[in-house]
Amino acid sequence: MKTRYTNGGDEHIYVEMDDEMSLDAFFKSLSMSNAVREANIEGVTEICPANASFQVRFDPDVIHPDKMMEKVKELEHRAEDAEKRLTTRIVEIPVYYQDPWTHETLMRFRERHQDPTGTDLDYAARINGYDSAEDFIVAHHSQPWFVSMVGFVAGLPFLYQLVERDKQIQVPKYLSPRTDTPKQTVGYGGSFSCIYSVRGAGGYQMFGITPMPIYDPTQTTSYLKDFLVYFKPGDIVKWKPIDRAEYDEILAQVEANTYTPRTAEVDFDLDAWNADVAGTNAKLLEALDNA
Known part of the structure; x- marks a missing residue:
């Protein structure tokens, strides 16, 4: 190198x-x-x-x-x-997969997509060898992700899946970028997942949406009062699939300023992870479960 x-x-x-x-x-x-x-x-x-x-x-x-x-x-x-060792935190991010808002948006922009006949999840599942969008969703949320950078727009995290390289999900961006993406969309481009911190243009495939704000320039959100951007490089993320009722419940808590993301402090050792990916990931997820 x-x-x-x-x-x-x-x-x-x-x-x-x-x-x-x-x-x-x-x-x-x-x-x-x-x-x-x-x-x-x-x-x-x-x-x-x-x-x-x-x-x-x-x-x-x-x-x-x-x-x-x-x-x-x-x-x-x-x-x-x-x-190669880092003391960091693992964070649980709720995701409403196949939500109506990103679905409405992706259908408006099908002419810019590689496969205008299906959805972004259908396409991602097919090109990665999964039998269904549901199987692909399981692969997306079952293992933790590493925040490697924050940028593009304020507060947007780029997340790299903590799996062996031959198991990495790979999904290209849209052929031509959209002019609209809902705020807090969970997207995917190349080998990176992301969360769109604000509404705006974008080219990543859209898989779902989180009710959890990750950027607040007013710093009025309870867990963003110390800093307007939630993520920093080195954070570890675990997606948690939720349904519409859970989405509405968390959104109500956010609006009432009573929502607190579930987190746990962890030590990440790159050599240990390379030696035992499954075992290291299990320990990370166990720390979050015990938080």
Whole structure:
């Protein structure tokens, strides 16, 4: 794996640990971006981690771009010595699969889809070898997911499924993006699931919707008062399938400011996970069940 460095105009440096997503690449990216932050390089104004890369924004009037590039490269050894253990949290996210709102939306945009004759779930199930949308839904929610980055729009998490690579779900984006996606839609594109934090354009396949807000710029939602964005890289997610009655009940709790997401603190060890995926996942889910 060779790290690649590029300039983004006069104010950004982009560092790519690998050209494909893996948990190894994520941990190396996280370790190196943390090293840049801890170095307190004069002129750095922002550090943005991503799936297998990160970007540094700096003030070229304070530090020359060439000097900035040099200082970032000096920290590459931190990526090679990346810490592969992380104390984080596992979060239960309720999902109303096959809901009426995303269904209405996806039907409005069928001409932009690979298969205009079915639904997004039908298509995803078929191309991944599942007999039905219901079987595919089970595969989507049965194992935990790792938040590898937050972005695209404020608060939107990209989630990478914690399964062996040959078991990864793969679903392409729409042929042409939609101009509308309901807020809190659970989507899928490539090998990433996501939650659309706000209503707007999007190209990911739509599988369902969560009643749980994950972004609140007013910071009036009970569990978002300390920070307007719920997720951070390194969080682990377990989808919980719910029906319409449960959706309405949780929505009422959210509106009454009495809803609290179920969470548990966990230690994630990449080497242990690589050695025993099923066993490590079972321990993560057990911690959530006992929360």
